[in-house]
Amino acid sequence: MKKRLLFICFTFTLVNTLLSQTQESPNVLVFYIDDLRAELGCYGSQTAITPNIDKLASEGIMFNKAYTQQAICAPSRMSTLTGLRPETLGIYSIFTPLRKIHKDVVTLPQLFKQNGYKTISTGKVYHHTIDDKESWSQLVVRPSKRYLKPENLKAIEALKAGGKKNPKGPAYEDADVEDEAYVDGEIANNAIKMLNKYKDDKFLLFVGFTKPHLPFIAPKKYWDMHDKSKFEIPSKEKPQNMYRLALSKWGELKGYHGIPKEDPLNDDITRTLIHGYHACVSYMDAQVGKVMQTLEELDLRKNTMIIFMSDHGYKIGEYGAWCKHSNVEIDVRVPLIVSRETNAKNRISGEVSNALVENVDIFSTLTEICGLESPKSDGKSLVPVLDNPDIKWDEVATSVFARGKNIMGCTATDGSWRYTEWRDSTTHEILGAELYAHKNSLLSFQNLSGKEEYKDVEKRMKALLESQFPRDAEPFLQNDQPRH
Template sequence: MKNIIIIVLVIFCFSNGIAQQLETSTTKEQPNVLVFYIDDLRAELGCYGSETAITPNIDKLAGEGVLFNKAYTQQAICAPSRMSTLTGLRPETLGIYSIFTPLRKVHKDVVSMPQLFKANGYQTVSIGKVYHQSNDDKENWTLHFKKEGNTYNKPENAAILERLKKEGKPIKGPAFEAADVDDETYKDGRASKYAIETLQKIKDDKFLMFVGLSKPHLPFNAPKKYWDLYDKNNFKIPSREKPKGAYRLALTNWGELKGYYGIPQEGDLDDDLTRDLIHGYHASISYIDAQVGKVMKTLEELDLRKNTMVIFMSDHGYKIGEYGAWCKHSNVEIDVRVPLIISRETGYKERVTGKASDALVENVDIFPTLVDLCGLEGPKSDGKSILPVINNPNEKWDEVATSVYARGKNIMGCTATDGEWRYTEWRDSVTNEILQAELYEHKNSLLSFVNLIGNSKYNEVERRMKKLLEQQFPRDKPFLQNDIPRKR
């Protein structure tokens, strides 16, 4: 009898082990992918050490995966950065640096992420803002929810917007709004609703889903309850000091902020308006945090979490008054460094949770990583799979991450970081003549206020960083230019 019991236990354990292996093999083979693609979000999150941002749902996701401390975008502006993520090709490979050129207007044959996944039997879903141009690459999404325009829900703000339209003034509505409405009154609440409804419909299919949340992009419009999470008076006014010795075009003072009603066109913003905007930025972050929570809850309820890789990422960083500047549109660290959280499917046996990685990774790496994860045959990429880092956050990785920012067609800023130092060259776009160089230290801060180029104390750092930059941007190779001129 005793022998029989032992044999039964052995068979049970063996068969149970096989079942577990089969389950792991299945989940490992071709998981689903859910990407939260956020607009204009810097690493202003609780999980990144923010002393002000209230983001419990994103923090929870970070606790379920790997948080990347040194992730970088390829250009700090919407359209090129998003094309780079979705094609695995850098802006200088695509030759597109502005928001006015759709990918498919120039590149008919480049294989995009949704195109590859659709061809391999995946439901490909685009919700909200994924590409900058909503209809770009539209045929490669099996389900496509067009991004919506900005909305104002306070009557006085709607009236201002209507008056500006009638007067033909090229000014947008107010830069922020706190209406006492539910989440779905604003577009990101509707985006999470569409995502939840879509997950319920496609739960039995393989899927690649992008949920593009538009906040905290201007205008900072979010339901009042998210504004009420914060006390405006607790926000500190950032230093308006500009980096000493910076190139004359290194910063754009206000970027797109000047295009909004109520924003002065000259001089620095006063402290009161600065706090209003910082308050609105934070309210918008908490608003999108709630949307992430809703979608993740649905993923759990539908039992999809075990077989779904979840990525939380931003298209680029952002300034909220630092250097006396606003928005993105530059090569500075705070604009090109981005939040990136990747959480493996729970059915994967080697899933790493609650870890942070200091590996240098880039948004251009996302496409090849997903190709690797899902066992697909992918196109040539400028990035590389970071799956080894996701599985082992301490893995030794790249020496450098690079980005670009064009100032018109004649000047190109190319920049490189090793995670502690940032070296930038401003070049003639055709001849590659160096117009000016910059070297900033970022060992302990996203901000740096002195250009150290020419300082003999840092000659070795300068030589090393210059070499790293020129590996990606050789002087004998002019920058590809495919941008279509803006229609006026």
């Protein structure tokens, strides 16, 4: 009898312990946004209209110095989802799926699924939807519908009839339709369905909104929120003595129907595109609000950790250039907001952290918070920063961008200065160097590398860069063949 009572007590204790551990392991909801620069109301923008994201920032910690590992979709997303840098994976282009090269790398959804979580992907999470199919409990492939205006559909058909294969339509559209008529509205609805379906399970849900990625398509009401005439045209001046390959030729935008091939674009088309970008940000913000409202209505917010992040930054006319595909500050700096579950211990709300953090850190952060044993990662857990936003943290954040197969751009920031070396991918010979001041601005118009008065700054930044990219290292691993 005594043994039986002991066994019952032991079983009761074990069950309680397991239940307690289960309760302490939160759900995770990640908003993964495409081409979103750190230009939101909560980041001080005077033109962005983003009330839902701003509210989320007021409920968590907003990182003011967060950086992606490469300013291009596929490699940056692979890095986040594996906790490994592009130079570790050896993939730098959008054309190579992760699983084509790395069959055995443990990814975030794979690890969470192995540990009993329901893992759900809706919208654009990986760039390649073929990646990690078996690691998702449910994969909702992102919708492909785009244009709705008859004149735009006719223009596309005319291009096809003229022999153009898979032509891109116009770079923007503003049909007077409901949110669900365009892609991100449908993605939001799918996310809401998934929350209802899995509300009684532990879940890891990635919601990959596609806007503000080109084409700048959003319902007319979001265009109407913004006065086109109020948008200022950014300086088209390029930094003095910039390395010849530092900026791309922004072929991504030039490929859209009706976009002139001139460089830079004229002020009228520039202002229209800036208007379209902002309309798409407001449209995406509204979809974030719908998903968050559902989370509250289902009483899931108390045990759900929220991460709001972007794959990389973006240029909308700065330097007379567009899109991403570079190592400049405005392309590699990203918005990042982390809001702990409302019943979490040490939950801090409405704080801004200036700690240097990186998207590659998300993997380790989530595994620690959810109590999972993490594989080796190139990032580090941000839990100490979430507990103390003012804590002294890393000295450097680094990124890369490949130009073709033979040139690698390596860049480092200390939060105030950005130092970049363009190297031979095999020998690490320095082909060009850039030093820019960014203490007070995302933009910088003079390359200070080699100037006597900045030699101490450059020496220090060079040492920080070499801490991640030593000159005597092996050639850069290239598992694909990057293109311009």
